[in-house]
Amino acid sequence: MRIPVYKPFLTILAAGALTACSSTAPRVVSTPVSNIDSIPLKVKDLTDAQLKGWTNSDLSRDTIPGMSVDRAYAEIIKNNKPSTVIVGVVDSGIDITHEDLQGVIWTNEDEIAGNGKDDDKNGFIDDVHGWNFLGDAVEENMEFTRIIKRLKPKYEGKSQSSISTADREEYNMYLEAKKEYDKEYQEAQQTQQQYTQILQQVKNAHAAMTKALATEDYTKKQVLDFKPETQELQQAKMIVGQMQSNVNESIPEVIKEINEGVEYFGGRLDTHFNLNLDGRAVVGDDPYDITDTNYGNNKVSGPDPKKEDAKHGTHVAGIIAANRNNSVGLKGVASNAKIMAVRAVPDGDEYDKDIALGIRYAVDNGAKVINTSFGKYFSQNPEWVIDAIKYAADKDVLIVNAAGNEGIDLDKKRVYPNDQNPQETTEISDNFLTVGALNYEYGANLIATFSNYGATNVDVFAPGTKIWSTTPNDTYEYLQGTSMASPAVAGIAAIIRGYYPKLSAGQVKQIIMDSGISTKATVVLGGDTSNTKKFETISTSGKMANLYNALILADQISKNN
Numbered sequence: 001m002r003i004p005v006y007k008p009f010l011t012i013l014a015a016g017a018l019t020a021c022s023s024t025a026p027r028v029v030s031t032p033v034s035n036i037d038s039i040p041l042k043v044k045d046l047t048d049a050q051l052k053g054w055t056n057s058d059l060s061r062d063t064i065p066g067m068s069v070d071r072a073y074a075e076i077i078k079n080n081k082p083s084t085v086i087v088g089v090v091d092s093g094i095d096i097t098h099e100d101l102q103g104v105i106w107t108n109e110d111e112i113a114g115n116g117k118d119d120d121k122n123g124f125i126d127d128v129h130g131w132n133f134l135g136d137a138v139e140e141n142m143e144f145t146r147i148i149k150r151l152k153p154k155y156e157g158k159s160q161s162s163i164s165t166a167d168r169e170e171y172n173m174y175l176e177a178k179k180e181y182d183k184e185y186q187e188a189q190q191t192q193q194q195y196t197q198i199l200q201q202v203k204n205a206h207a208a209m210t211k212a213l214a215t216e217d218y219t220k221k222q223v224l225d226f227k228p229e230t231q232e233l234q235q236a237k238m239i240v241g242q243m244q245s246n247v248n249e250s251i252p253e254v255i256k257e258i259n260e261g262v263e264y265f266g267g268r269l270d271t272h273f274n275l276n277l278d279g280r281a282v283v284g285d286d287p288y289d290i291t292d293t294n295y296g297n298n299k300v301s302g303p304d305p306k307k308e309d310a311k312h313g314t315h316v317a318g319i320i321a322a323n324r325n326n327s328v329g330l331k332g333v334a335s336n337a338k339i340m341a342v343r344a345v346p347d348g349d350e351y352d353k354d355i356a357l358g359i360r361y362a363v364d365n366g367a368k369v370i371n372t373s374f375g376k377y378f379s380q381n382p383e384w385v386i387d388a389i390k391y392a393a394d395k396d397v398l399i400v401n402a403a404g405n406e407g408i409d410l411d412k413k414r415v416y417p418n419d420q421n422p423q424e425t426t427e428i429s430d431n432f433l434t435v436g437a438l439n440y441e442y443g444a445n446l447i448a449t450f451s452n453y454g455a456t457n458v459d460v461f462a463p464g465t466k467i468w469s470t471t472p473n474d475t476y477e478y479l480q481g482t483s484m485a486s487p488a489v490a491g492i493a494a495i496i497r498g499y500y501p502k503l504s505a506g507q508v509k510q511i512i513m514d515s516g517i518s519t520k521a522t523v524v525l526g527g528d529t530s531n532t533k534k535f536e537t538i539s540t541s542g543k544m545a546n547l548y549n550a551l552i553l554a555d556q557i558s559k560n561n
Helices: 006-011 050-053 071-079 144-153 164-211 220-225 230-246 251-272 310-323 352-364 382-394 484-499 505-514 545-558
Strands: 086-091 129-133 339-342 368-373 399-402 434-439 460-464 467-471 475-477 522-525 529-536
Touching: 071 545, 086 129, 086 144, 086 310, 086 484, 144 164, 164 220, 164 230, 164 251, 220 230, 220 352, 230 251, 230 310, 310 339, 310 399, 310 467, 310 475, 310 484, 339 545, 352 368, 352 382, 368 484, 382 505, 399 460, 399 505, 434 484, 434 505, 460 484, 484 545, 505 545
Parallel strands: 086 339, 086 368, 129 339, 368 399, 399 434, 434 460
Antiparallel strands: 467 475, 522 529
């Protein structure tokens, strides 16, 4: 499931020259950044341009913990042309007509568009730009809701002692699902109520300040200098001031985001926890039968003509590969990526079957990197996804995966998909790279407040807070989450695989981990100031992904390969 990050509003108010192995590889003449701890903290707010491009920033030069993308293009890549790499984006769908994704969408050259035939005999009719494994489905339950619906007739009212040994594991999953359902349902209700109250407070405060200052685009300084003459205006100044000091955006934008929070949690109550919802009915398959594969269609942006449900996937695609050669929008990380759209993530928890088949589709149709910006904490058929990950490993495909947005330690709580679990830390394969999210302020606040972490279950960190990218219908927005950090790293992987195609998926993973930048800083985790650890200890690599360094190390490894 893709989880938007709204909770902050609750807190506010409550080496030398190297020879290249590949003919297309750039000549590397620089050395990696090795020590950042002497760099002074950036104390000024980011400008609009800095915020929109902070993923591309270089920490040593800009004091912003980006991935040194611009520096890599300027100093290493220059005019060198890497080979094309197909990146499968398993997500909510993609607006493949977006102005800033033109020229970067994968096209199946062996398929004749619109003839209703499976021309390339791959099992999918007219899959010109990918495949939609959800058909017309959009709204879905959480996995624990589905577990309750499936298993309630079998286990309701039964005690532990009455359950056979063969059913014990399933029974315990049912009990855990019920417990999680009750907790999440209550939290969604309470949070929606809180957001509704906050929304009204901020609206009232904004209206009062707009009237008093004769503009709705008032600045922080105007608010700071304002001398309220009434208790109402004093309260309005306090509320607006709190918002301005904690978020880098205008109050109308804050109101928009809070309203989205109200709608999001209301939607969760209507769909995610709705025991009467059968979101799968329109698909026509059995989601618990992995052999039932004749379903879905080629509408990779989904069924909504407005494409609103494709926002997440479109945003992810832009981070990876938004056109770097035009004058609109943004510059994606990878200039050589072609995006293959695989729609498999609904508004709710994904089905294991769709993810497993989606990964296999991407592998079978040429993807060398797959991005998976989703996740859940319950799974009824995890073995299907594990088998798909192993299948991708056998075909030398790297999967780059989002760590999740609950601010928790994944070494203590299992997430799906992953290549290991807290009880068994041996990885099932070497092709699965899990990414946590960074904030744009290095130092104590370097880790995004929402980001999951884990010394063995998270591999590396990358920019994930306030990321500017493509959204449907030629628009652009800031979104945040480990969902945004993962595609940034997928972009790095695509560039490495384009320049150094002889490097294996496992080698590319290790290069990204080993070449990153580290810091000895103690960082706050989960937004809880009482929960701090050394940055070096909260991921397997203890590092931040860095394209500049990764290209240098890739060149070294290639020379010795």
